Amino acid sequence: MSCRMEPLVAAHRDGRLAAGEAESLERHVRACRSCRDLRRDMGRLEQVGRRAFELPEPSRLDRRRGRLEVLRAAAAARPTATPRSARGVWLAAAAAAAMSVVLGVELATDRIASSPPPQRLDVGLAPSLPILEAVRVQVLPGERADYAREVAFDRGLRVERLRLWDGSVDVAVDALRADQRFIVVTTDAEVEVRGTRFSVRAEAGALHGVSVREGRVEVRRGDQHRRLSAGDAWQPRRETTTSEGTLPDRVPRDRMTRGSVPADEANVAVAPVGKVAPPTRPDPPPASAAFAAAMAELEAGNYGEAGDSLQRFVAGHADDPRAEDAAFLVIVAMLRAGRHAEAAVAARAYLGRFPHGARRAEASAIANRREKTAPRATE
């Protein structure tokens, strides 16, 4: 160090000097070449540093995709009170756009006797990869859930596992890409979802029933395969209480994902039934049912009815995380129904309700387009 005042040059740059000290330093710098050089070099270093790393401007689509991924992950990770006292575990899944449907339910080779410790989603720190954008997980108001989501690459596939220990979650799965997998894992089973609308219920960690509202579902257990269509359901039937003992007590956790229970070890059997009413909580939450019904209308092409149903959903479930989706889908439904004026009104309602909503640009365009074209229509 060639001048004892040099530390003060940095301190001045960092705003650490009082006014009097700063003036004194300025007088010194004017007379001291070493300090002048240091100050100049600090400025140059900052300029060089800012140029050293540049990023291309992301496309609008990339930006929106990133935003949606964050919002979905944040919605899934909303804090909930999660006592582990409840014995019933059920999962209701509703998809926004069901396409081809394949659900594979593979019960694990062995039952895991020891439950994993309670675990909460460590928001933002645990996942090293973004969660799948096609999957939305929500803990509905009044419900609770003890679960975690993790994403990993596995043989070229991006695999997300939702480990559910206790409580209820609502999952919406759009059609996944060929290189994506989404698996719900309980202590004794895993449910692989490709994109459908269905309900899965479990109790005490064990799978307890599947009912299908749209598309088709394939249930696999040992060498038994059964395909369920919309309206069908199956539930495992407990054959004897002693058969519970046929399952091994303890297996390594990583075996959960492999194989299936041989028929002679099974304590459940697949039984196609017209309607399944799980013992304790047979129906999805009212909000999910209402949303699912509205989506069914939309996907069936009944746009007018869908728009009306979605509007009722927004009005009746204003705090539901899907309210924004529903409000935007009202616009879509009205447009498809040819009710353009009502679509414009719905777009303005969307903007008023969700001024920072993810679809505000589209809603603005629709609202403005109608405003511009409306005078012509009246002429």
Next chain:
Amino acid sequence: MRALARERPERLDEADLMRRLTEGDLSALGTIYDRYAEDVRLFVVRATGRRDVADDVTHDAFVALVEASKRYDPEHAVRAFVIGIAGKLVLRRRRRAAVAFRVLGELRDRLVTRHDRTPEVEADEDQQLERYRRALARLSDAKRLTVVMADLEGLTGPEIARALDLPVGTVWTRLHHARRALRDAVLGGET
């Protein structure tokens, strides 16, 4: 309060956004993301030297913001707060997988190509940029993060100290050593 609103309307707006976020309003998170996602991405690239982790860390930082919003002090800038979260994530990734910085050869591949300069000027500037990147890569994680936050992202010493859970004196010390190392490496031959 009125006087405060006149002086710092944006800060109040940000405080309101963070308050809404703590109450579970995710539209506030969307607004904050729109404002600062690009800043955070660029910070991560500067702090790690890697573009391929920028999206992941940025995503994680904004998701973590929901929980961290409870600790937010309305007197401070949200941008610095989010960058602080991203900084912690960078350190955590570094500790976990030793991925933060792969130096020298990899950095050379990421040189930004600029076409609006003469070849001579371009060569000089690129050499300087290269020296900077190499020097930054040679710093310890802690010093690199501190100097990036301070000199490239414009965070104040107290903001860095809060973000990294450090005494502010430690921040000044790290900054001093990091800047001296960078100056020697990048401009040493010129001064």
